[in-house]
Amino acid sequence: MSGVHRPVPRPSPETVPFWEACQQERFLLPRCSQCGSFWFPPTAFCPECWSPNWDWHEATGLGSLHSFVIFRRQYHPAFVTPYAVGVVHLKEGPNILGRILTNDFEKLHVEMPLTLMWDRAEEWVIPAFQSF
Amino acid sequence: MSNPNRTLSGKYAIVGVGQSDLGQVPGSSSLGLLNEAMHNAVNDAGLSKPDIDGIICRGPDDVYTHHQRMGELLGIDAQFSTTLDNGGASQILSIILAVMAIDAGMCDVVLCGYGRDSWSRTHRDTTARMSVPLVPPEQERSEFNAEMGMFGAVGMHALGASRHMALYGTSKDHLGSIAVAFREHALRNPAAQMKQPLSMEKYHSGRPIVDPFNMYDCSLVTDGAGAVVVCSAERAKDLRQIPVLISGFGTFNNLRGWYYDEHMTDTAARRSGGKAFSMAGIGPKEIDTAQLYDCFTYMVLTQLEDYGFCAKGEGGPFAMSGALGLDGALPSNTSGGQLSEGHVEGMLQILEGIRQLRHSYGPDRQVSDAQWALVSGHGGNTVCHSSLILQRGGA
Numbered sequence: 001m002s003g004v005h006r007p008v009p010r011p012s013p014e015t016v017p018f019w020e021a022c023q024q025e026r027f028l029l030p031r032c033s034q035c036g037s038f039w040f041p042p043t044a045f046c047p048e049c050w051s052p053n054w055d056w057h058e059a060t061g062l063g064s065l066h067s068f069v070i071f072r073r074q075y076h077p078a079f080v081t082p083y084a085v086g087v088v089h090l091k092e093g094p095n096i097l098g099r100i101l102t103n104d105f106e107k108l109h110v111e112m113p114l115t116l117m118w119d120r121a122e123e124w125v126i127p128a129f130q131s132f
Numbered sequence: 133m134s135n136p137n138r139t140l141s142g143k144y145a146i147v148g149v150g151q152s153d154l155g156q157v158p159g160s161s162s163l164g165l166l167n168e169a170m171h172n173a174v175n176d177a178g179l180s181k182p183d184i185d186g187i188i189c190r191g192p193d194d195v196y197t198h199h200q201r202m203g204e205l206l207g208i209d210a211q212f213s214t215t216l217d218n219g220g221a222s223q224i225l226s227i228i229l230a231v232m233a234i235d236a237g238m239c240d241v242v243l244c245g246y247g248r249d250s251w252s253r254t255h256r257d258t259t260a261r262m263s264v265p266l267v268p269p270e271q272e273r274s275e276f277n278a279e280m281g282m283f284g285a286v287g288m289h290a291l292g293a294s295r296h297m298a299l300y301g302t303s304k305d306h307l308g309s310i311a312v313a314f315r316e317h318a319l320r321n322p323a324a325q326m327k328q329p330l331s332m333e334k335y336h337s338g339r340p341i342v343d344p345f346n347m348y349d350c351s352l353v354t355d356g357a358g359a360v361v362v363c364s365a366e367r368a369k370d371l372r373q374i375p376v377l378i379s380g381f382g383t384f385n386n387l388r389g390w391y392y393d394e395h396m397t398d399t400a401a402r403r404s405g406g407k408a409f410s411m412a413g414i415g416p417k418e419i420d421t422a423q424l425y426d427c428f429t430y431m432v433l434t435q436l437e438d439y440g441f442c443a444k445g446e447g448g449p450f451a452m453s454g455a456l457g458l459d460g461a462l463p464s465n466t467s468g469g470q471l472s473e474g475h476v477e478g479m480l481q482i483l484e485g486i487r488q489l490r491h492s493y494g495p496d497r498q499v500s501d502a503q504w505a506l507v508s509g510h511g512g513n514t515v516c517h518s519s520l521i522l523q524r525g526g527a
């Protein structure tokens with residue numbers, strides 16, 4: 001697949017620290033210092049209580065599968081079909097999108113436990129998930 | 133939760149409808165298609181250019197200040213005009229906003245419409261189908277999307293279908309029954325893009341797109357436009373057509389996103405519809421025909437539940453029962469919908485609701501004695517929803 005490039009993130013100022021941590025295989029979520037809630041994607045204010053006071057918290061990477069789909073039609077030359085994409089309900093609370101790395105699609109089911117792994121694309125390290 | 137002002141119920145009417153050529157219209161442009169539809173709507177109303185003093189539209193995503201371009205083409209300086217940004221929910225929202233603007237004394241007669249050259253722009257040459265995106269890349273999410281392999285509205289909506297299947301036992305047969313029912317409607321509509329019958333067997337053999345959706349779960353790529361004229365019910369009495377009264381409307385937008393909480397399976401249609409029913413003073417049982425935003429089969433299924441036509445989780449069995457057919461409990465998307473007539477982001481659903489209430493059709497297509505229609509709009513990033521309840525006006 002030489003010459004075919006995977007789409008890569010174009011971070012916003014608020015998400016740069018998240019992606020920098022991913023490079024070191026650390027999975028950080030913003031956690032509010034005032035109300036304690038976690039959220040994703042990272043933003044300047046807590047979306048629950050609007051507090052500007054929060055810190056980066058290293059998350060467990062554990063979660064369950066909220067929903068998933070399997071791409072059969074090829075939308076991008078770098079994503080060879082079939083492949084699975086899911087929304088993962090993280091143990092800390094937020095729901096996030098990620099690839100579900102498996103070739104055994106029959107075993108995928110909503111609410112199955114998942115754990116974080118790292119998907120390397122171009123110069124990027126991108127969070128993905130696998131069966132736990 | 134606030135509800136729209138009931139004193140507005142039935143105070144305004146849709147008095148003209150128009151559409152452009154539909155389907156594959158080589159050489160068409162988005163603005164040209166909408167211009168044609170708007171001309172047709174004004175003519176249908178028996179009005180003329182000097183009567184129009186408001187324009188509300190939603191343009192193709194890549195045309196800046198779309199309403200200004202339309203006013204230029206139509207040769208109209210408007211007392212009120214703007215362009216909306218709620219995706220497929222914009223088209224009903226334009227009618228809601230027209231009512232609000234007229235009631236506030238901002239203007240008197242408003243043209244609302246939408247058009248797009250979606251087929252032409254993706255079929256200019258043999259590579260355009262893959263290389264020309266319907267949403268310009270700079271408007272896509274810049275992260276947490278494509279780098280994870282997520283592409284297009286189809287992936288987002290398939291996530292909803294997948295979760296609904298897991299929670300409620302919804303099946304591919306259930307989704308298929310919606311595609312099959314709407315294709316049957318389309319075969320009675322000479323303007324529809326799809327001309328071939330669709331059996332359940334053929335549905336199941338459809339080319340896979342994003343599981344659980346195959347090609348028949350997905351709406352069409354269409355060149356086309358539609359437009360309507362809105363004015364007071366009082367003024368409508370003197371006009372050419374049987375007025376169709378705007379009896380109820382509502383909006384709700386699940387802005388926290390499709391991934392948040394249970395937004396995939398408990399959609400914004402529920403609260404949007406609740407407002408519309410409250411304003412109209414009726415419930416789902418009074419609706420004679422529904423024209424539901426069918427970008428994908430699943431959106432019909434969940435809206436049947438969210439609007440209260442059946443209980444949550446019962447959308448599949450309800451559709452399988454034959455309810456959506458012309459003689460069913462809830463004849464729906466009777467022009468074939470976006471799945472089989474053509475996808476103009478909900479505009480054709482508004483036109484079909486109006487035509488059914490005007491009793492425009494012969495017995496082969498007419499919902500018998502239709503008095504009330506529900507029309508829905510859904511879109512943006514899968515989270516915006518608008519609802520419209522229409523009533524046949526006095527002869």
Ligand SMILES: [Zn+2]
Binds near residue numbers: 032035046047048049
């Ligand atoms: Zn907080």
